[in-house]
Amino acid sequence: xxxxxxxxxxxxxxxxxxxxxxxxxxxxxxxxxxxxxxxxxxxxxxxxxxxxxxxxxxxxxxxxxxxxxxxxxxxxxxxxxxxxxxxxxxxxxxxxxxxxxxxxxxxxxxxxxxxxxxxxxxxxxxxxxxxxxxxxxxxxxxxxxxxxxxxxxxxxxxxxxxxxxxxxxxxxxxxxxxxxxxxxxxxxxxxxxxxxxxxxxxxxxxxxxxxxxxxxxxxxxxxxxxxxxxxxxxxxxxxxxxxxxxxxxxxxxxxxxxxxxxxxxxxxxxxxxxxxxxxxxxxxxxxxxxxxxxxxxxxxxxxxxxxxxxxxxxxxxxxxxxxxxxxxxxxxxxxxxxxxxxxxxxxxxxxxxxxxxxxxxxxxxxxxxxxxxxxxxxxxxxxxxxxxxxxxxxxxxxxxxxxxxxxxxxxxxxxxxxxxxxxxxxxxxxxxx
Amino acid sequence: xxxxxxxxxxxxxxxxxxxxxxxxxxxxxxxxxxxxxxxxxxxxxxxxxxxxxxxxxxxxxxxxxxxxxxxxxxxxxxxxxxxxxxxxxxxxxxxxxxxxxxxxxxxxxxxxxxxxxxxxxxxxxxxxxxxxxxxxxxxxxxxxxxxxxxxxxxxxxxxxxxxxxxxxxxxxxxxxxxxxxxxxxxxxxxxxxxxxxxxxxxxxxxxxxxxxxxxxxxxxxxxxxxxxxxxxxxxxxxxxxxxxxxxxxxxxxxxxxxxxxxxxxxxxxxxxxxxxxxxxxxxxxxxxxxxxxxxxxxxxxxxxxxxx
Numbered sequence: 001x002x003x004x005x006x007x008x009x010x011x012x013x014x015x016x017x018x019x020x021x022x023x024x025x026x027x028x029x030x031x032x033x034x035x036x037x038x039x040x041x042x043x044x045x046x047x048x049x050x051x052x053x054x055x056x057x058x059x060x061x062x063x064x065x066x067x068x069x070x071x072x073x074x075x076x077x078x079x080x081x082x083x084x085x086x087x088x089x090x091x092x093x094x095x096x097x098x099x100x101x102x103x104x105x106x107x108x109x110x111x112x113x114x115x116x117x118x119x120x121x122x123x124x125x126x127x128x129x130x131x132x133x134x135x136x137x138x139x140x141x142x143x144x145x146x147x148x149x150x151x152x153x154x155x156x157x158x159x160x161x162x163x164x165x166x167x168x169x170x171x172x173x174x175x176x177x178x179x180x181x182x183x184x185x186x187x188x189x190x191x192x193x194x195x196x197x198x199x200x201x202x203x204x205x206x207x208x209x210x211x212x213x214x215x216x217x218x219x220x221x222x223x224x225x226x227x228x229x230x231x232x233x234x235x236x237x238x239x240x241x242x243x244x245x246x247x248x249x250x251x252x253x254x255x256x257x258x259x260x261x262x263x264x265x266x267x268x269x270x271x272x273x274x275x276x277x278x279x280x281x282x283x284x285x286x287x288x289x290x291x292x293x294x295x296x297x298x299x300x301x302x303x304x305x306x307x308x309x310x311x312x313x314x315x316x317x318x319x320x321x322x323x324x325x326x327x328x329x330x331x332x333x334x335x336x337x338x339x340x341x342x343x344x345x346x347x348x349x350x351x352x353x354x355x356x357x358x359x360x361x362x363x364x365x366x367x368x369x370x371x372x373x374x375x376x377x378x379x380x381x382x383x384x385x386x387x388x389x390x391x392x393x394x395x396x397x398x399x400x401x402x403x404x405x406x407x408x409x410x411x412x413x414x415x416x417x418x419x420x421x422x423x424x425x426x427x428x429x430x431x432x433x
Numbered sequence: 434x435x436x437x438x439x440x441x442x443x444x445x446x447x448x449x450x451x452x453x454x455x456x457x458x459x460x461x462x463x464x465x466x467x468x469x470x471x472x473x474x475x476x477x478x479x480x481x482x483x484x485x486x487x488x489x490x491x492x493x494x495x496x497x498x499x500x501x502x503x504x505x506x507x508x509x510x511x512x513x514x515x516x517x518x519x520x521x522x523x524x525x526x527x528x529x530x531x532x533x534x535x536x537x538x539x540x541x542x543x544x545x546x547x548x549x550x551x552x553x554x555x556x557x558x559x560x561x562x563x564x565x566x567x568x569x570x571x572x573x574x575x576x577x578x579x580x581x582x583x584x585x586x587x588x589x590x591x592x593x594x595x596x597x598x599x600x601x602x603x604x605x606x607x608x609x610x611x612x613x614x615x616x617x618x619x620x621x622x623x624x625x626x627x628x629x630x631x632x633x634x635x636x637x638x639x640x641x642x643x644x645x646x647x648x649x650x651x652x653x654x655x656x657x658x659x660x661x662x663x664x665x666x667x668x669x670x671x672x673x674x675x676x677x678x679x680x681x682x683x684x685x686x687x688x689x690x691x692x693x694x695x696x697x698x699x700x701x702x703x704x705x706x707x708x709x710x711x712x713x714x715x716x717x718x719x720x721x722x723x724x725x726x727x728x729x730x731x732x733x734x735x736x737x738x739x740x741x
Binding site: 006007008009037038039040064065066075076077078079080087089101102104105108109229230232233234235236240243247248249276277278279280282283285286287294295296297298300311335347349352404405408409410412416417418419422 | 454486599715
């Protein structure tokens with residue numbers, strides 16, 4: 001039997017434009033996977049009736065007072081559901097253009113992004129933006145749900161036209177895996193099971209795709225990157241008196257006892273002498289050794305030599321060190337109402353390092369119509385742009401295309417701490433867009 | 434080295450519980466590294482117990498580098514208080530208590546007309562945060578619990594009045610948690626954000642984490658009110674027309690004893706609770722928290738004011 005003990009977790013994000021039925025789709029998925037319980041249904045029924053309307057699926061997900069009053073979704077809501085095969089964390093992201101930052105947020109951790117299009121309206125500017133975000137953030141799988149297919153009388157040509165247009169956009173944006181599905185969230189066509197209403201469609205239903213998609217964490221085969229979060233030194237009088245371990249979560253690859261590694265930014269070589277995981281009982285706190293750990297696992301690593309290792313250090317495979325850099329070319333999604341201009345002094349947060357940064361160049365902004373980069377003097381809210389940064393500390397950074405943890409960063413306002421931008425480090429050859 | 438290289442790379446795929454555990458441990462370590470005065474809210478309820486278990490794992494073999502804070506309603510289940518004190522003593526932790534009772538006694542707070550105290554916890558909580566200058570406050574809230582909580586960040590900024598502004602939250606990307614805040618502000622941190630009730634119970638079963646006895650089936654004198662089974666006790670007495678009868682029950686949540694309901698259950702182990710929770714047709718809060726039913730946005734309103 002499948003349970004959280006042996007089941008894998010898949011992270012989803014949904015994105016759509018206003019009124020294309022996203023809340024209905026999410027409500028339908030949750031409902032048909034039995035993730036909505038009797039008291040929640042009773043609550044929605046009561047509120048729907050009080051407003052004199054039909055059962056409104058959106059009330060299941062729109063939790064804030066303002067959302068209910070205005071009938072819109074404002075902020076990312078997280079939902080949880082499971083099937084026999086998988087359990088899912090769903091980030092339900094609002095569709096309005098001013099909330100694109102929420103789509104970026106949801107997509108940053110997603111294994112699959114579901115983008116909705118209303119079959120009657122086809123590809124909108126928001127669709128292009130959502131596709132661009134999914135491509136930019138290298139979401140492994142993108143599903144385009146052509147919704148309200150019942151409202152175009154299950155017309156195959158409508159579906160085919162949209163699928164073709166989106167397929168071309170996906171190619172331009174470098175989206176590796178795109179699946180297109182005709183659905184009706186309201187009726188339930190092709191959501192959980194394949195629908196007879198779309199006999200011309202021979203692909204899988206949405207849930208089949210979700211149950212069979214590979215997760216983003218399947219990067220154990222990549223080179224080891226282990227950002228050190230916190231140094232553990234018990235300094236107690238017991239067997240752990242001289243214990244010194246470097247705690248963190250394996251960002252990519254596998255770390256094994258005996259591995260030759262380099263500690264960045266210092267660049268010193270050493271060997272992994274131990275990998276520990278905690279063993280705690282009601283009264284005792286201890287660690288047990290294990291031979292290796294893979295990407296996504298939180299462990300504590302011990303090293304053979306007594307080096308200067310602290311938070312901000314990154315332990316990497318000796319045979320594939322990324323080195324360090326103080327200058328970055330990156331693509332950023334600008335998430336703030338405050339515009340970005342050249343010369344701005346900001347903080348950059350990259351793995352476990354936070355350092356000062358100066359924006360030395362704004363190389364351009366993404367034009368959603370042509371998907372090309374055009375000149376820009378600054379970046380405004382929701383712009384996706386290319387920038388160059390000079391950084392006050394050396395960073396052990398990889399291109400985002402090869403590592404979404406050591407290749408990503410935040411730009412933060414040094415005065416009030418606000419998160420201004422999500423950044424993705426470009427490939428050495430330059431172009432991420 | 435050879436022995437470990439021979440194992441196929443996918444020999445241990447990261448399962449749901451392992452992924453959730455690692456995510457929570459990551460969060461604890463980030464806070465320990467980036468904040469000066471973190472505190473863990475600890476009520477003796479199952480979510481705070483799991484939180485403490487994860488915190489211990491994050492820093493083993495060293496001890497937990499955080500103080501605990503209990504906001505005490507004065508309407509406690511005695512089994513839960515005993516559990517709390519026992520844990521603090523066994524692990525050598527430091528516990529601060531903010532007492533709603535003290536606030537009522539000296540007039541800073543007034544008893545509500547319905548006599549329940551969950552909502553009275555906000556002021557003592559915020560005062561304790563100010564008094565001790567806590568800058569990161571770990572809460573056991575889960576996004577699956579409630580609609581407003583579904584919108585929470587893992588690092589959630591509170592202004593100097595302790596207020597949450599759900600319309601103006603920082604975007605939270607990848608696993609880059611931004612803990613920057615101005616003096617007087619603090620950050621609420623929710624390491625169990627992505628856990629469901631079922632995950633918590635599966636984890637308690639797997640890790641064999643001891644819980645207060647009221648989480649398992651026991652016989653108790655109860656009466657029914659608003660579709661909930663309430664215990665007869667010093668803070669809750671049956672009204673006219675409500676009849677008291679002994680029933681075999683357990684608690685799905687523990688809070689103010691006067692408004693926390695029990696559910697009928699025969700589950701005496703965590704594994705049996707897992708089976709029950711998986712088959713339940715009512716949510717945890719729907720079944721057991723009268724105060725959350727108050728309005729469409731009861732939790733949002735309380736959270737805006739600084740509640741857990």
